[in-house]
Amino acid sequence: MENNLALQMRAIRKTFPGVVALNNVDFDLRRGEVHILLGENGAGKSTLMKILSGAYQKDSGKILLNNREIEIKNPRHSCELGIGIIYQELNLVPHLSAAENIFLGREPAAFGLIDKKRMNQSAQRLLAGLGMDFDPQRLVRELSIAEQQMVEIAKAISLDARILIMDEPTSALTEREIKELFARIRLLKSDGVSIIYISHRMEELFEIGDRVTVLRDGNWVGTHNIAEVTKPELIRMMVNRELTQQFPKIKAPRGREVLRVEGLSRNDALTRISFSLYEGEILGISGLLGSGRTELARAIFGLDKIDAGSIQVKGRLQKITSPRQAINLGFGFLTEDRKTQGLVLPLSVQENICLPSVERFSRFGVVSNSEETEAAGRFLKDLRIKATGLGQRVIYLSGGNQQKVVLSKWLCSNGNILIFDEPTRGIDVGSKAEIYQLMNQLTAAGTAILMISSDLPEILGMSDRILVMHQGRINGEFSAADATQEQILHCALGEAA
Amino acid sequence: MTLKAYVALHGRQFGTLFGLIVLCAVMWILTPHFLTVSNLLNVAEQTAIIAIIAAGMTFVIITAGIDLSVGSVLAFSGVVLASLLQKGVPLVPALAIGIGVGFFTGVLNGLLITIGRLPPFIATLGMMSVARGAALLYTGGRPISGFSDSFRYLATGKPLGIPMPVLAMLAIFFMAYFLLTKTKLGRYTYAIGGNEEATILSGVNVRLYKTLIYGICGGLAGLAATILTARLNSAQPIAGMNYELDAIAATVIGGTSLMGGEGHVFGTLIGALIIGVLRNGLTLLNISSFAQQIIIGLVIIVAVLLDMALKKSRR
Amino acid sequence: MKKSLFIMSAAALLLFSVACQRNQATSDGRPTIALVVKTLNNPFFNDMQKGAEEAAKSLNVHLLVQAAEREVDVEKQMQIIENLIESKVSALCITPSGSKEIIPAIVKANKAGIPVVILDTRVNPEALAAANGKIAAFIGSDNLEGGRLAGELMVRTLGGKGKVAILEGIPGHETGDSRLKGFRQAVAGSPGIQIVSSQTANWERDQGYTVFQNMLQAHPDIQGLFACSDLMALGAVEAIRAAGKTGKITVIGFDAFSEAREAVRKGEMTATVAQFPADMGKIGVESAARLLKGERIQEEVTVKIQLITRDNLNSNKP
Numbered sequence A: 001m002e003n004n005l006a007l008q009m010r011a012i013r014k015t016f017p018g019v020v021a022l023n024n025v026d027f028d029l030r031r032g033e034v035h036i037l038l039g040e041n042g043a044g045k046s047t048l049m050k051i052l053s054g055a056y057q058k059d060s061g062k063i064l065l066n067n068r069e070i071e072i073k074n075p076r077h078s079c080e081l082g083i084g085i086i087y088q089e090l091n092l093v094p095h096l097s098a099a100e101n102i103f104l105g106r107e108p109a110a111f112g113l114i115d116k117k118r119m120n121q122s123a124q125r126l127l128a129g130l131g132m133d134f135d136p137q138r139l140v141r142e143l144s145i146a147e148q149q150m151v152e153i154a155k156a157i158s159l160d161a162r163i164l165i166m167d168e169p170t171s172a173l174t175e176r177e178i179k180e181l182f183a184r185i186r187l188l189k190s191d192g193v194s195i196i197y198i199s200h201r202m203e204e205l206f207e208i209g210d211r212v213t214v215l216r217d218g219n220w221v222g223t224h225n226i227a228e229v230t231k232p233e234l235i236r237m238m239v240n241r242e243l244t245q246q247f248p249k250i251k252a253p254r255g256r257e258v259l260r261v262e263g264l265s266r267n268d269a270l271t272r273i274s275f276s277l278y279e280g281e282i283l284g285i286s287g288l289l290g291s292g293r294t295e296l297a298r299a300i301f302g303l304d305k306i307d308a309g310s311i312q313v314k315g316r317l318q319k320i321t322s323p324r325q326a327i328n329l330g331f332g333f334l335t336e337d338r339k340t341q342g343l344v345l346p347l348s349v350q351e352n353i354c355l356p357s358v359e360r361f362s363r364f365g366v367v368s369n370s371e372e373t374e375a376a377g378r379f380l381k382d383l384r385i386k387a388t389g390l391g392q393r394v395i396y397l398s399g400g401n402q403q404k405v406v407l408s409k410w411l412c413s414n415g416n417i418l419i420f421d422e423p424t425r426g427i428d429v430g431s432k433a434e435i436y437q438l439m440n441q442l443t444a445a446g447t448a449i450l451m452i453s454s455d456l457p458e459i460l461g462m463s464d465r466i467l468v469m470h471q472g473r474i475n476g477e478f479s480a481a482d483a484t485q486e487q488i489l490h491c492a493l494g495e496a497a
Numbered sequence B: 001m002t003l004k005a006y007v008a009l010h011g012r013q014f015g016t017l018f019g020l021i022v023l024c025a026v027m028w029i030l031t032p033h034f035l036t037v038s039n040l041l042n043v044a045e046q047t048a049i050i051a052i053i054a055a056g057m058t059f060v061i062i063t064a065g066i067d068l069s070v071g072s073v074l075a076f077s078g079v080v081l082a083s084l085l086q087k088g089v090p091l092v093p094a095l096a097i098g099i100g101v102g103f104f105t106g107v108l109n110g111l112l113i114t115i116g117r118l119p120p121f122i123a124t125l126g127m128m129s130v131a132r133g134a135a136l137l138y139t140g141g142r143p144i145s146g147f148s149d150s151f152r153y154l155a156t157g158k159p160l161g162i163p164m165p166v167l168a169m170l171a172i173f174f175m176a177y178f179l180l181t182k183t184k185l186g187r188y189t190y191a192i193g194g195n196e197e198a199t200i201l202s203g204v205n206v207r208l209y210k211t212l213i214y215g216i217c218g219g220l221a222g223l224a225a226t227i228l229t230a231r232l233n234s235a236q237p238i239a240g241m242n243y244e245l246d247a248i249a250a251t252v253i254g255g256t257s258l259m260g261g262e263g264h265v266f267g268t269l270i271g272a273l274i275i276g277v278l279r280n281g282l283t284l285l286n287i288s289s290f291a292q293q294i295i296i297g298l299v300i301i302v303a304v305l306l307d308m309a310l311k312k313s314r315r
Numbered sequence C: 001m002k003k004s005l006f007i008m009s010a011a012a013l014l015l016f017s018v019a020c021q022r023n024q025a026t027s028d029g030r031p032t033i034a035l036v037v038k039t040l041n042n043p044f045f046n047d048m049q050k051g052a053e054e055a056a057k058s059l060n061v062h063l064l065v066q067a068a069e070r071e072v073d074v075e076k077q078m079q080i081i082e083n084l085i086e087s088k089v090s091a092l093c094i095t096p097s098g099s100k101e102i103i104p105a106i107v108k109a110n111k112a113g114i115p116v117v118i119l120d121t122r123v124n125p126e127a128l129a130a131a132n133g134k135i136a137a138f139i140g141s142d143n144l145e146g147g148r149l150a151g152e153l154m155v156r157t158l159g160g161k162g163k164v165a166i167l168e169g170i171p172g173h174e175t176g177d178s179r180l181k182g183f184r185q186a187v188a189g190s191p192g193i194q195i196v197s198s199q200t201a202n203w204e205r206d207q208g209y210t211v212f213q214n215m216l217q218a219h220p221d222i223q224g225l226f227a228c229s230d231l232m233a234l235g236a237v238e239a240i241r242a243a244g245k246t247g248k249i250t251v252i253g254f255d256a257f258s259e260a261r262e263a264v265r266k267g268e269m270t271a272t273v274a275q276f277p278a279d280m281g282k283i284g285v286e287s288a289a290r291l292l293k294g295e296r297i298q299e300e301v302t303v304k305i306q307l308i309t310r311d312n313l314n315s316n317k318p
Helices: A046-054 A075-080 A099-103 A116-129 A145-158 A175-190 A202-208 A231-239 A293-300 A323-328 A338-342 A349-357 A370-380 A401-412 A430-442 A457-461 A484-490 B003-030 B038-061 B070-086 B090-114 B120-138 B149-157 B164-182 B185-194 B196-201 B208-234 B243-253 B263-286 B289-314 C002-020 C045-059 C072-085 C102-112 C126-128 C144-159 C173-186 C207-218 C230-242 C257-268 C277-292
Strands: A005-017 A019-030 A032-037 A060-064 A068-070 A084-087 A163-169 A194-200 A211-216 A219-227 A259-267 A270-278 A282-287 A308-313 A316-318 A332-333 A419-422 A446-450 A463-469 A473-481 C030-038 C064-066 C092-095 C118-119 C137-141 C162-168 C193-200 C223-226 C250-255 C271-274 C302-305 C308-310
Touching: A005 A046, A019 A032, A019 A046, A019 A194, A019 A211, A019 C308, A032 A202, A032 A231, A032 A463, A046 A163, A046 A194, A046 B038, A046 B164, A075 A084, A099 A116, A099 A145, A116 A145, A145 A175, A145 B243, A145 C162, A175 A194, A194 A430, A202 A231, A211 A231, A219 A231, A231 A316, A231 A430, A259 A293, A270 A293, A270 A308, A270 A446, A270 A473, A282 A293, A282 A484, A293 A419, A293 A446, A323 A332, A338 A401, A338 A484, A349 A370, A349 B185, A370 A401, A401 A430, A401 C102, A430 A446, A430 A457, A457 A484, A457 B208, A463 A484, A473 A484, A473 C277, B003 B263, B003 B289, B038 B070, B038 B164, B038 B185, B038 B208, B038 B243, B038 B263, B038 C072, B070 B090, B070 B120, B070 B243, B090 B120, B090 B208, B120 B185, B149 B164, B149 B208, B164 B185, B164 B263, B164 C072, B164 C126, B185 B196, B196 B208, B208 C072, B243 B263, B243 B289, B243 C193, B263 B289, B263 C072, B263 C302, B289 C064, C030 C045, C030 C072, C030 C277, C045 C064, C045 C277, C064 C072, C072 C092, C092 C102, C092 C277, C102 C118, C102 C126, C118 C277, C137 C144, C137 C277, C144 C162, C144 C193, C144 C223, C144 C271, C144 C308, C162 C173, C162 C207, C162 C230, C173 C193, C223 C230, C230 C250, C230 C257, C250 C257, C257 C271, C257 C308
Parallel strands: A019 A219, A032 A194, A032 A211, A084 A163, A163 A194, A282 A446, A282 A463, A332 A419, A419 A446, C030 C064, C030 C092, C092 C118, C118 C137, C137 C302, C162 C193, C162 C223, C223 C250, C250 C271
Antiparallel strands: A005 A019, A005 A060, A060 A068, A211 A219, A259 A270, A259 A308, A308 A316, A463 A473, C271 C308
């Protein structure tokens, strides 16, 4: 009966000091299936996968591989057992070639020298098997994220992986690349490879998944065939409460114009960009990766020099040359990458929230701790940031709470023109909804929001108006109420609106 | 904050302090000469020069930088100060100029790093050679000796029975502590080291503060030069060789991470005292200078291993 | 946490075991004399240590030997002396790393009532007097005389005519300065001798090589070299070998290390000025021991100095 099962995990339990991370969780994997693992951050998905990859040891429970009980001792052992893992942050050596990365540590050798020719040929065969045709001698740092991912997958396959764990594989990919990735996954499936797929993006699950297992707070909630569940059901299983609407947009009255950009250009990146932004409005900016969306945000925020064009803030012409100046004008910039640009990870919640406003809390260079605590404490409460206190280091917070800290930072500096760059990337469903609620509250209070996002449902669900960028230009403008995903995608691909 | 939470947050410092206490206890058992008031003051006095340099180094290392030039800057500041004193320049302006030379050399380091975009290692490596050469050229390679008693009081004076270098060291560390924990400058120091890009995006003038921090480091090397010159009654152009390494060692033993964003100045003081107590105790025990080097090296390695183990256990 | 405790205890154990190997502390009533040399990675001071140890053995006194890692580290030497004062040694024998920089340490010893005997390198007398410091005795070679002997030999060997280079020690070091002065005095009488270059190589062998190599580039016709120490001379000998001029340049060194004697035997060096550091160490400890017994000692002892050439090489073992 169980011949079809590649892997069974039975009653897995894992505790950390003071926390039960996994409470008797069951999980099984059929040959050649894509099994989605779903759950909010902290639900226990990563812990379960770390046990499977040998990074953690389980406290109790059984693991059966091909119906034989095994103990996974360490990551190397897991690898030998045919379990491959593709992390969200790819683990490649950037200045080595694709082939060198694939065979790192086990290069084919002849007379003690690396047989480059054989290595490159093998790599090419592996990549071809995945439908990729780029030269394996290219350096990894020159490859796109999608291509790098393929190198990782090729590496796992060359190690005879029969089980592949993919952690948020699409988070940095464009729509087209996602489509291609899914094609490769189907190819792998037909070869009998089983895939454990972790993602927050609901749409994808239905497209690629066969079965889905939901975890919540370290407990197994349920396993279903994808065809037999609906999105709202899954969300309810994950958060144990009905999110009535995935995008709880509340339209705020449109106020006066707060930002007017005219003819903004910057070398090749931006060409004659013009638009206006109003109080209480969310202006969505869509477009493919590299279409100039982030460059536009950076130029407005004073990070990059502009070659031509003008920026008017609240009716007055401004030359913004530094972030300080932008902040003083009321701008705030929630960057695309929280960890490398938004937060100072080793510092506390309070220190991060107050960073742009230290000036205001200081007299003669001395920072008033009480004023800071008061201000930061207010945001901790208002935004319901889950932390042990203001003194907790932000590195220990979950993605959603980290994003709330970044938002607090700009609210604390009295930001009222906020630029959100991919505001919900890598954030679980519950926190996503909270971020959207906060955006509603902000617009209701008259804040203007410029929202850059690759997530089409998000752009359509939360914006009032949508600008679509293509190759550094604005290629079209839509009213969110009557635009469709297809229209926007076409526009983003360069077709006239 | 509860005591437990405080210990969890600052556990590393307690670890270092514990290490110092254990070390002192070992020395106390091994030699009767160690635990006397005069010897402890003696250790503190010997530690003062490296500790003052290490205080500046702590600022720099918290920003994820490094300053290899402090030893040479010390020599250059020292000979400039000495020559001014010998030319009859009054004490206060001479001191101001001497320390100022250190400060401006540091600022120059800062500008090379911020405006010139050089890695701190390279910029200060270059400055290490430049400042040393400047000191040698300025003096023709000869030491400058013989100063007034009022100047020498800076090293030989003992108000309330405490040697001046020790008082200077304590004053500097309290000031550094205040700067790092209570002021804008301190907050930005940690922020720059923790994530420079996020700090720039938060509207902080990172170039200005980084330059200032290297200036502070250079200025403290200048202050150390003042004490060293008064102590030896001579300023040598070859003074302070390898002091940068001792200062880095003290900072690292004290728990400041070379990756930046983390560190405490009192940890550095304890780190400097650990090195000082080791040198003192090992001499009292008549252990050869060769074996001393092995032991000090091992202590640095063990301290960092411990640091990593502690951090891991807190995860 | 268990692991860190393990590391900590391992470190403590290591420290303890090293500490246990230390020379027996003075608990037997014998007086302790400390010898502080400039550094122990220089054969000159190793010889001095040997002489001192012999004397200590025959006189039944306890001897401690300490040194900084680097010869020029005046601050470290001062710290060592301070620590020795704290450990209450009976007498100090010191070879100062700096003629003036040592004075604050001497004053501290004076205040603690510990007599100080200076070896090898003279303390600057004016500065000592100004600081009200007192030394019991100075025992050393006459470096001025040594320099003069070298200079006279240079004039003789070159026949009173030729281009000569000098490798100096660190400026401000009394020994090097005196040797230099003696040499210059001796050659000043011969107008045919022309000093074309005189630079410091900081007492170091590798710098002796590079500095002299550069000198040879600038003046390929150099006929003679006086180096203020054998280490620098031996560095220069290598540079001469690299230039293919071995035996064509008259090289005179100072200190008469065994390696330098070997070079003289092979003809790579013409001569070296012998000092007798073992004698210095021996006389130093003897003087200190006599002081402690309350006897009067000679305040200045000049240890013999001698020119070593191929002719007298074998008759003058150190």
